[in-house]
Amino acid sequence: MEQKRVFSLLVDNTSSVLSRVSGLFTRRGYNIHSISAGVTMDPRFTRITVVVDGDDLIFEQIEKQMRKMVDVLDVKTLKEGVSVCRELIMIKIRANAEDRQAILSVVDIFRAKVVDVGIDSMIIELTGNQSKLDAFIRLVSDYEVLELARTGVTGLSRGMDDVKYL
Structure with a gap:
């Protein structure tokens, strides 16, 4: 059965590490649903979060292959309920004067934030889980x-x- 799994990798903060991690998926034909990376509190390390489509056999293979990589120091599966996962979106909407109040009502309901307002558009920022977004x-x-x-x-x-x- 096809499902999604979230992997959290702690890797050395070296040149091309993100490319090598994503290349592992490409070479084996695995589909990356999303990938994000950022330096940790210690600038020697980067945290990479990868969401992958697959089944249990594919996930097992992916984890084994990631653990073999020289730059990878730790691999975790982020399971629902025992982890916190979030995503950020920014969305620019055409908004004339008549539509603004209705859009702001939706923004308030979702606890989103208007980060820019132009004459005929608005940019809204929202953080949450994928279903909320x-x-x-x-x-x-x-x-x-x-x-x-x-x-x-x-x-x-x-x-x-x-x-x-x-």
Whole structure:
């Protein structure tokens, strides 16, 4: 059965590490749903979050292959309920004076933030899980969506049990 899994990798912050990690998926024909990366508190390390489509056999193979990579220091599966995963979107909507109040009502319901207002458009920022973001997009799709940018999922496991100390 096809499903999604979220992997969190702690890697050395070296040149082309993101390219090597994504190349692992490309070479084996695995589909990356989203990927995000950023430096940790320690600038020697980067956290990469990868959301992958597949089944249990594919996920097992992916994890084994990632653990073999020289730059990869830790691999975790971020499971629902024991981890926190979020994504950010920015969406630019055509908004004339008559539409603004209705759009602001939707923004308030979702606890989103208006980050820019122009004469005929608004840019809205929203953070949350994928279903929340998808619901927001569906509600504002009655207006003309001019541009949309998504960061991809990022996340951490809850608690102290699986923290990797280096």
